[in-house]
Structures are given as C-alpha cells and as structure tokens.
Amino acid sequence: MSEYSITIGTLIAIQAIVACGLNVIVGYAGQISLGHAAFFGIGAYASALLTTAGGLSFWTALPVVLGITGLVGLFLGLPSLRLREDFLAITTIGINFIVVSVFQYVPFFGGALGIGGIPRIVLFGERIRGVSFLLLSAGFLAATLAICWLFTRSWSGLACFALREDETAASSMGVSPVRFKLTAFILGTAMAGLGGALYAHFMRFISATDFGFPMSVMILSMVVLGGMGTLWGPVLGALVLGILPEVFRPLTDYRMFLYAALLLMMIRFQPGGLLGENSLARQTFSRLKGGKP
Amino acid sequence: MDEPLLSLREISMHFGGLKALDRVSFDLHEGEILGLIGPNGAGKTTCFNTVSGVYRPTSGEIRFRGKRTDGLPPHRMAALGIGRTFQIVRPFPNLTVLENVIVASGLSCYGRLIPSCRSWKGRKTREEALEILARVGLEIQAGQKAGLLPLGNLRRLELARALALKPHLLLLDESFSGLRHEEIAQQEELVRKTRESGISILLIEHNMRVAMGLCDRLVVLDHGRKLAEGKPEAIRNNPEVIRAYLGKGGSANAS
Structure with a gap:
C-alpha cells in the first residue's frame, strides 16, 4: 500500500470513530448535534497537551482524555434537557464556535499556531506509524463498534430509543429523560474524544481550524449518509465521504x-x-x- | 379499605390567569373504576397530567398509597405504580410492537444511579412481553413496527404498555375515542378484566354509554371545578350535570 492510501485509510478510520460517537447522540438518542467537531477537538487538544506539556504517554493520557471529553460532553449535554430540535441544533453550533475560539485565542492552547511536536504512540516498544497506525485505528474502531453494539442491546440503549421516538411517552414508562440523554451525550462525546486523541498523534500537529463547524457538518453527513441509528452506517458514511473527494x-x-x-x-x-x-x-x-x- | 389508593386534596392548576383546575378533591379506592367526565375544556386531562406528574399543581396535595406525590416527574410516578395511556396515542413508531412493551417492562431494569448495561434481549423479558400482548390480543402484530398499526390496535398497545409497568393504578385518557362499535366492546371487556386482575382504574371518557356502564363512580368536572360525584344513576339525574352538558333550559329528558 502506498503511503497516500494508508493516510487516507487512517483518517477514514478515525473519522468513523467520531461518526459512531455522533450516531449514539443523534441516531440512538435522537438529540440533534451540529457541534460534534468540538469534542473531536477537545479530545485532540487534551491528548496533545497531556503528552507534550504534561509529559505523559499516549496510553496513560487516554483515560484522562476520555474522562475530560465525557465530562465536557455532560455539561454541554445539559442544554438538550431544555431545548428541542432546531433550538438544540443552533445551540450546539454555538458550542462548536466557542470551543474553536477558545483554542484559537487562549495562549495555553497554542493560539493560532496550534500545537506541534506531538509524540508518536509507542506500543510494545515500537513507534506506531504507517500501516501499524492504520491497524491501531482500525482496532479502536472495532472496539467502538463493539461498545455501540452492546449499547443497542442494553436497557440503557432501549431507553434512549424510546426517548428518541417519544419523550413524553417514554417518561410515563419510567424512563428518566435527564439520565439517558446525558448517558448518550457522555458516551458519544467520549468516542469523539478517542478519535481526537488518535488524530492528534497521527497528524502530530493540530490547530483549531481542524475542528471547526465544517468538520461538524462533515461528521453529521457521514452519519446521515450511512444511516442514522444503524450500527455500520457511520462507518460506511465515513468510508464514502473519505474516498469520494479522492476519486x-x-x-x-x-x-x-x-x-x-x-x-x-x-x-x-x-x-x-x-x-x-x-x-x-x-x-x-x-x-x-x-x-x- | 380505610385509606384511599389515590387522593386529591384541593388541587388547583393555574396557567397564567386561567384556572384549569380549581380546588378539586376526590378519592379513588382500591379496586375501583372511577370515571372523570365533563364537557370539553372542563380540566379532565389537566387533572390526569397532575396525577401522572406531567404538571406540578399550583396548590393542593396528591397522595398515592399514602405518599405525597405532587410534583414528582412522570418517570418517578411510573416507578411508584401509575401507568397511563394518552388521549392522542403516542407509540414509539419505529420500534416493533414487542419492543414498545419491553420499554415499559424495563422499569426495574434501567438501573438506579448508573445506567444499566444488562441486555434487554433476554428470553424471559421477551416472553413476559408476549404474554402481555396476548392479554390485549396483539400477539400476532408483535413483530410489526408500531407506526404501522391502525388506531384500534394502537389503543390496545397503549394499554399493553401501561400494563407492562405492573401498575397499581391505571389512568386511561379517552381510550375509547375513535374506535368502532365492536372495538369499543372489546376494549370495555379488557378494562373490566384489568380491574379483575387487581388494578384500580381512573378513566376519562366522552362516550356516556361507556362511562355509565363501566364506572363504579363518576366525578364530574366543569370549568375546572368539581360539579358532582357519585354513582352513575345519581349523576345521570343530577340537574346541575345536565345543565353543564346541555346548557340552561336543557330539559328533563337528558339521559
């Protein structure tokens, strides 16, 4: 395989992970989000900072990264408890812009220069690059899909489906809207965080513009194109939208x-x-x- | 039998200047079918919504099995044992009929603090849900998408979902409206059977024949106030009730 196709393949796998995360929020729980790239970015920046300034390895930083993005996802999921449909969509767009400008204008996050010199991932004493990075990303994608599959089979997943279909009816059947919407947000944003961490260590240089509103729209297009609420839809969507521009x-x-x-x-x-x-x-x-x- | 299953004391519900409910009080006893009737806009559905937790009453007290429940959110009321149906049916259209029922039967499975990771695809869950579907006569449609069912079946699905909660009290909001004659008879039979299985019922009904035939007692609301309460025969001949339905000058031949 040429270096070119390996790069395309790795980016597709990473974007598929992020799209799977959005699918949990949009497809399973029915909460529209047009700002998912913000969490992709939060994951990337968190991992980049922890491994450069923080001096941690990718593997020790990863749980912290997932925790941070999940927690931010929890806070930013709070609007979804009060807002529906188009209002929630606009709010999530706003969140995306706020996160990007924080990255861009706060010196701690590298400002307009972004963050460079992000170390490679080391696994079994080997520096991961090229084909092995593609395989690592594919492995994380498989794990993400497994979690999604388990989620659709769990009572929590069913509760999310019910909320998506009819919130009033679901709550009169004992499903707490607060709890399960936030569950979906935490799970979905943590997956975006995982994608972000991989992205940071693959590109080894990140800047705020990578995670702007166009990226959110791209991720949402992947989910919609592949099929909202299906297991493999986001992966297929990422594949098609990743390959088409190249073709x-x-x-x-x-x-x-x-x-x-x-x-x-x-x-x-x-x-x-x-x-x-x-x-x-x-x-x-x-x-x-x-x-x- | 001394303590009522459900009791409303001086319940008021104001929307701005509108008094949708004005100091309404009534009791529902264990094993009873209590009908809530009244002209359009009398406050029947508002009353239901305060009992099921959709609204927090402006003032007053609701007790269910001795415990204060006004102001609790709907999912807590479901957990306490109050099942309900909706006047305008609210199925989960993209889930199958079976899955619709399983959502309700999961009441104890959603986890108290940490959302549950256990699977809902177990055989026991499925069989229990099928049994409830059989009770309402929907077992053949179990695999169909709920959104494809006709209204009569949707009304039965709503009942099945409420039953899956294993409730002590069932709130039926116009479960008979829009049904054909023979469907009404089936639904009446279902409600009777439900009561025989030990579930008390509070229902709203517009069809007077059904309400009179089914209920042990009736509470009449008009403009948010309780107008009358009593056995169907007494209500039928109550001049105030007749006036509320037919207006002033409505004559004796009202029933």
Whole structure:
C-alpha cells in the first residue's frame, strides 16, 4: 500500500470513530448535534497537551482524555434537557464556535499556531506509524463498534430509543429523560474524544481550524449518509465521504460540485441512509437471504 | 379499605390567569373504576397530567398509597405504580410492537444511579412481553413496527404498555375515542378484566354509554371545578350535570 492510501485509510478510520460517537447522540438518542467537531477537538487538544506539556504517554493520557471529553460532553449535554430540535441544533453550533475560539485565542492552547511536536504512540516498544497506525485505528474502531453494539442491546440503549421516538411517552414508562440523554451525550462525546486523541498523534500537529463547524457538518453527513441509528452506517458514511473527494480529484474544479450532487441524490432517493430502513442495500441483502424484501 | 389508593386534596392548576383546575378533591379506592367526565375544556386531562406528574399543581396535595406525590416527574410516578395511556396515542413508531412493551417492562431494569448495561434481549423479558400482548390480543402484530398499526390496535398497545409497568393504578385518557362499535366492546371487556386482575382504574371518557356502564363512580368536572360525584344513576339525574352538558333550559329528558 502506498503511503497516500494508508493516510487516507487512517483518517477514514478515525473519522468513523467520531461518526459512531455522533450516531449514539443523534441516531440512538435522537438529540440533534451540529457541534460534534468540538469534542473531536477537545479530545485532540487534551491528548496533545497531556503528552507534550504534561509529559505523559499516549496510553496513560487516554483515560484522562476520555474522562475530560465525557465530562465536557455532560455539561454541554445539559442544554438538550431544555431545548428541542432546531433550538438544540443552533445551540450546539454555538458550542462548536466557542470551543474553536477558545483554542484559537487562549495562549495555553497554542493560539493560532496550534500545537506541534506531538509524540508518536509507542506500543510494545515500537513507534506506531504507517500501516501499524492504520491497524491501531482500525482496532479502536472495532472496539467502538463493539461498545455501540452492546449499547443497542442494553436497557440503557432501549431507553434512549424510546426517548428518541417519544419523550413524553417514554417518561410515563419510567424512563428518566435527564439520565439517558446525558448517558448518550457522555458516551458519544467520549468516542469523539478517542478519535481526537488518535488524530492528534497521527497528524502530530493540530490547530483549531481542524475542528471547526465544517468538520461538524462533515461528521453529521457521514452519519446521515450511512444511516442514522444503524450500527455500520457511520462507518460506511465515513468510508464514502473519505474516498469520494479522492476519486474525484482529477476533476479538480468540479470535484465539490459532484460531491454535493451525490449527497443531494442520496437525500432524494435513500432518505434513510445507505444502510437505513428500506434502503436498497438492505432490500438486496434480505432478498439474498431468501426472505421477503 | 380505610385509606384511599389515590387522593386529591384541593388541587388547583393555574396557567397564567386561567384556572384549569380549581380546588378539586376526590378519592379513588382500591379496586375501583372511577370515571372523570365533563364537557370539553372542563380540566379532565389537566387533572390526569397532575396525577401522572406531567404538571406540578399550583396548590393542593396528591397522595398515592399514602405518599405525597405532587410534583414528582412522570418517570418517578411510573416507578411508584401509575401507568397511563394518552388521549392522542403516542407509540414509539419505529420500534416493533414487542419492543414498545419491553420499554415499559424495563422499569426495574434501567438501573438506579448508573445506567444499566444488562441486555434487554433476554428470553424471559421477551416472553413476559408476549404474554402481555396476548392479554390485549396483539400477539400476532408483535413483530410489526408500531407506526404501522391502525388506531384500534394502537389503543390496545397503549394499554399493553401501561400494563407492562405492573401498575397499581391505571389512568386511561379517552381510550375509547375513535374506535368502532365492536372495538369499543372489546376494549370495555379488557378494562373490566384489568380491574379483575387487581388494578384500580381512573378513566376519562366522552362516550356516556361507556362511562355509565363501566364506572363504579363518576366525578364530574366543569370549568375546572368539581360539579358532582357519585354513582352513575345519581349523576345521570343530577340537574346541575345536565345543565353543564346541555346548557340552561336543557330539559328533563337528558339521559
């Protein structure tokens, strides 16, 4: 594999982890968030600072990073208890902008220069790079997917589904909206934090602009494209949106145009996402299995 | 039988200047079917919402099984043993009928402080939920998405979900509206059976024939106040009730 395709592959795996996190919040618990890149960034900055200024290794820093992003996620999840739908969307956009400007203007976070010289991850005495970093990211992605799968099977997951479907009915059935919305926020943001930590040690240089609002929209597009609330949807979404810009690269000027057109076609013809309810992929799959489409 | 299962004392609920409920008091005894009736806008649903925890009453006291419950949030009321249905049905449309019931049967499984990690896909959970579905006659639809069911089945699903909570008290908000004649008869039968299984019932009903036939006692609300309380026959002949429904000058032939 060329260095180029390894880099693309690693970034896709990292973004898939972040998209899985957003899927927990948006797809499972039904709370819209347009500021998920903020938590991606918080994870990246936390890991970068802990390993450069803090002198910790990636592995000792990781639990702290997950704790920090989860905790911030808890606080920023609080608005979701009072706000619904479009108001929550706007609030989360605001949160994204605030986090980015804090990174950009507070000298502690490196200001506009960002943070450089982030050490490589060391595993079994080896410095992880190239293919091994791709494998490490894929391993973390597998772990994330396993947690998502377990979550959908747990009572907490079911409680989140019920809240997504109808909050009033769910609460009259003993589901505490406060508790389970916050659970989804903590879990989802911690996953973004994990993605952020990997990103920081892969790029080894980060700056605030990497985690702006466009990145949030990109992550949300991955989730929507792949299929909200499905297990594999975010991974497929990250794959498609990661590869397409590269495939269209020879078209230079028309690249973004084609990309946008494809997204619009998706929304028109597969509104539930590639793996969503009644999608072509799902119908074909059930036909192959011999069941009714 | 000395202490009522549910008692409302001087409950008032004000929305700005509107007195939706004005010092309403009544008791519901164990094993009873109590009907809440009254013209549109009388405060019946508001009354339900204060009992089920959706609203915190402006003043007054609600006791359920001897414990003060006014102001507790809905999920706490569910945990105490109050199940409810909604006037406008609220299924979880993208979950299957079975999953809809399992959500309610998970009451004790959600974990007290730390959200539960245990699986809800166990066989026992499934069988219990299927049993409840069989009780309301929805076992064939168990695998269907709830959003695809017609209204009659949705009303039964609401009942099944409320039953899955294993409640002491069931609040039925117009569980008969929009149903066909034969569906009403089935639903009546279901409500009777539910009472026989030891669950007390408070219901709101517009269909007078159903309310009179089903309830042991009726409480009549009008403009947020309690107008009358008593056995169906007494209510039927109460001149004040007749006036509330038919207006002044409404004549003797009201029933």
